Amino acid sequence: MIDAKPERKTRKFKESNYYDLKKDGQYFLLPFRFHRITTEKEIIVNEVGDFLILPTGTYERIVKRQVDKETDSELYGDLIANYFISEEVISPLIDVLATRYRTKKLFLNHFTGLHIFVISLRCEHTCHYCQVSRVTQNRDKYDMSIDYIDKGIEIMFKSPNPHVTMEFQGGEALLAFDNIKYAVEKAERIAKEIGKGLTKVICTNLAIVTEEILEYCKEHEILISTSLDGPKLVHDNNRHKPHASSYELTIRGIELARKILGHDRVSALMTTTKLSLDYPIEIVDEYFNLGFQGIFLRNISPYGFALRTEKSKYDTEKFLTFYKKALDRILEYNFQGYNFTEDLARIFLIKMLSPFNVGFVDLQSPAGLINGVIVFNYDGGVYATDESRMLAEQKDFTFKLGTLNDSYNELFFGKKAQEIAEVWANESLAGCSECAFQQYCGADPVHNHATQGDMYGYRPNSDFCQKNMEIIRYLIELIESDQRVKNIFQGWARTVNH
Amino acid sequence: MSFQNRIEGNEIIVFADTSLYSKDSIFKCLYWYGDKYHTNVSFADSNTYKVGLKPMSDNPISSEQAEKLLQKLERDLIDFNLRDIVTKETKNIRDLLTAKAFSNGEFDELPPGEISDPVGFNVNEIKND
Numbered sequence: 001m002i003d004a005k006p007e008r009k010t011r012k013f014k015e016s017n018y019y020d021l022k023k024d025g026q027y028f029l030l031p032f033r034f035h036r037i038t039t040e041k042e043i044i045v046n047e048v049g050d051f052l053i054l055p056t057g058t059y060e061r062i063v064k065r066q067v068d069k070e071t072d073s074e075l076y077g078d079l080i081a082n083y084f085i086s087e088e089v090i091s092p093l094i095d096v097l098a099t100r101y102r103t104k105k106l107f108l109n110h111f112t113g114l115h116i117f118v119i120s121l122r123c124e125h126t127c128h129y130c131q132v133s134r135v136t137q138n139r140d141k142y143d144m145s146i147d148y149i150d151k152g153i154e155i156m157f158k159s160p161n162p163h164v165t166m167e168f169q170g171g172e173a174l175l176a177f178d179n180i181k182y183a184v185e186k187a188e189r190i191a192k193e194i195g196k197g198l199t200k201v202i203c204t205n206l207a208i209v210t211e212e213i214l215e216y217c218k219e220h221e222i223l224i225s226t227s228l229d230g231p232k233l234v235h236d237n238n239r240h241k242p243h244a245s246s247y248e249l250t251i252r253g254i255e256l257a258r259k260i261l262g263h264d265r266v267s268a269l270m271t272t273t274k275l276s277l278d279y280p281i282e283i284v285d286e287y288f289n290l291g292f293q294g295i296f297l298r299n300i301s302p303y304g305f306a307l308r309t310e311k312s313k314y315d316t317e318k319f320l321t322f323y324k325k326a327l328d329r330i331l332e333y334n335f336q337g338y339n340f341t342e343d344l345a346r347i348f349l350i351k352m353l354s355p356f357n358v359g360f361v362d363l364q365s366p367a368g369l370i371n372g373v374i375v376f377n378y379d380g381g382v383y384a385t386d387e388s389r390m391l392a393e394q395k396d397f398t399f400k401l402g403t404l405n406d407s408y409n410e411l412f413f414g415k416k417a418q419e420i421a422e423v424w425a426n427e428s429l430a431g432c433s434e435c436a437f438q439q440y441c442g443a444d445p446v447h448n449h450a451t452q453g454d455m456y457g458y459r460p461n462s463d464f465c466q467k468n469m470e471i472i473r474y475l476i477e478l479i480e481s482d483q484r485v486k487n488i489f490q491g492w493a494r495t496v497n498h
Numbered sequence: 499m500s501f502q503n504r505i506e507g508n509e510i511i512v513f514a515d516t517s518l519y520s521k522d523s524i525f526k527c528l529y530w531y532g533d534k535y536h537t538n539v540s541f542a543d544s545n546t547y548k549v550g551l552k553p554m555s556d557n558p559i560s561s562e563q564a565e566k567l568l569q570k571l572e573r574d575l576i577d578f579n580l581r582d583i584v585t586k587e588t589k590n591i592r593d594l595l596t597a598k599a600f601s602n603g604e605f606d607e608l609p610p611g612e613i614s615d616p617v618g619f620n621v622n623e624i625k626n627d
Contacts (some may be wrong), residue, residue, distance in 0.1 A: 009617045031588040063580045098598035273618040434581045
């Protein structure tokens with residue numbers, strides 16, 4: 001008699017039908033949104049930013065339960081695997097999805113990080129688009145007093161954030177360098193005592209920078225953030241300095257700062273003005289040739305341009321044309337093997353292609369004002385964002401939260417903060433609540449107020465909406481059309497700091 | 499009674515069955531037309547919405563554009579109705595998701611089923627260091 005061979009136990013995968021728990025093909029919808037990309041394609045995006053690009057008409061089929069598990073097995077599998085549909089009313093993986101959602105909102109975890117100290121309103125430039133600075137020697141009136149610096153530091157360290165950033169802005173911040181030194185040394189002392197992380201940044205046009213100042217910055221690990229609008233023609237036209245070339249001073253300053261502080265301790269930001277719109281290639285080349293790792297193509301500020309008129313739409317469209325030309329140039333550099341990024345695209349791509357998010361003031365929801373950034377003005381006023389204090393210079397105090405004489409609770413949780421909080425989440429704004437790009441975009445009550453007259457905003461003619469929708473759509477179009485671009489973008493998305 | 503979608507003078511008129519289209523979807527759709535058109539929603543009869551678009555005086559449109567606009571409005575009404583179905587069907591799961599995401603673990607549940615190994619050893623006896 002021969003014994004039957006015992007069944008061999010194994011950990012090998014079972015056949016796929018073993019895992020098919022729902023034979024009848026019925027499915028339930030999970031939250032997701034849709035948008036038409038082209039006449040042939042549409043996109044669906046779920047609650048954590050995962051997306052699928054599908055042939056037109058697929059969204060309707062999904063909603064009408066016309067996706068068949070057998071005949072559309074690939075699509076069905078993609079929809080299940082990417083949390084668009086579930087075979088049970090509550091997906092057994094709801095906790096995984098919730099964890100991913102939490103990760104996307106991680107920027108809320110620590111509350112305010114960036115504390116901007118407008119250390120002086122004085123400036124030696126007379127830039128035509130700047131509505132803030134003053135060319136004056138009057139220190140008493142336009143420099144932040146020691147008393148307000150002390151109070152600002154006190155409030156900064158009340159933030160629950162374990163790592164705060166102290167950023168000095170102007171005017172030209174270096175005109176009040178003695179006050180910066182006082183503030184840095186005091187903040188460093190307190191940070192050490194209470195065990196908080198502290199990053200220090202000086203925003204400066206570098207025109208009056210000296211070796212002595214930079215040696216101090218090196219000793220105290222202060223980062224330099226400067227302004228560079230592009231090549232000499234563009235920069236000098238945008239940033240007027242009496243009897244001198246602002247461009248040449250900035251370049252000299254960047255070189256000196258890199259020499260003393262190190263290459264990566266100096267960053268530059270550009271502002272796109274009407275003049276810049278004609279020079280997309282030259283601006284990108286300027287940043288590339290100066291050895292920067294990337295550029296942030298920032299759109300025209302609404303504070304110098306009348307965005308309430310029809311002309312604004314023209315401007316937004318012109319900006320988009322400019323942006324696409326510049327981005328194409330940046331991609332050319334990447335095709336040649338250089339790692340050179342565009343930061344606005346990078347922010348969107350991190351949201352689209354990675355599990356993470358980026359805390360960026362107007363591209364997050366809830367918006368970054370107050371819970372990400374706060375501004376202490378030279379005169380003791382406390383504002384929700386940098387743009388808010390610029391509005392205040394035009395006598396519009398809508399976003400003034402109080403003064404440095406007020407308590408932390410009054411400033412951060414007071415009536416004004418609550419009023420702003422009503423409109424700072426795009427999940428609950430008309431036009432945004434069902435937008436496919438909601439997870440990639442954000443809310444900007446200050447911009448809405450400045451351009452449309454109310455914080456809530458009106459999406460159909462919002463330049464903010466028009467710009468972001470089109471850039472995101474364009475990025476998706478690029479991803480879909482060229483595998484090389486997709487690979488480059490995936491590389492950019494991996495550069496998240498978290 | 500059936501109603502025909504049409505262009506009447508410079509006004510676009512579209513009809514929507516109340517049993518197929520939600521009121522919310524119609525208003526959400528028209529929201530996007532409000533910057534260029536006068537919008538109007540009324541009942542054609544007790545079962546039919548009548549939706550109207552009239553160009554604003556500073557935004558005149560040609561008959562060719564009116565044809566395209568009619569087509570766009572018809573398509574947008576379908577799109578917004580579909581979006582509305584998803585929003586309403588998934589409202590509870592979205593609330594649950596947000597509640598779980600922002601909780602401090604009080605809503606967490608253990609995964610269903612028991613941990614086992616097909617080869618046969620008892621995984622519960624594995625001691626963690």
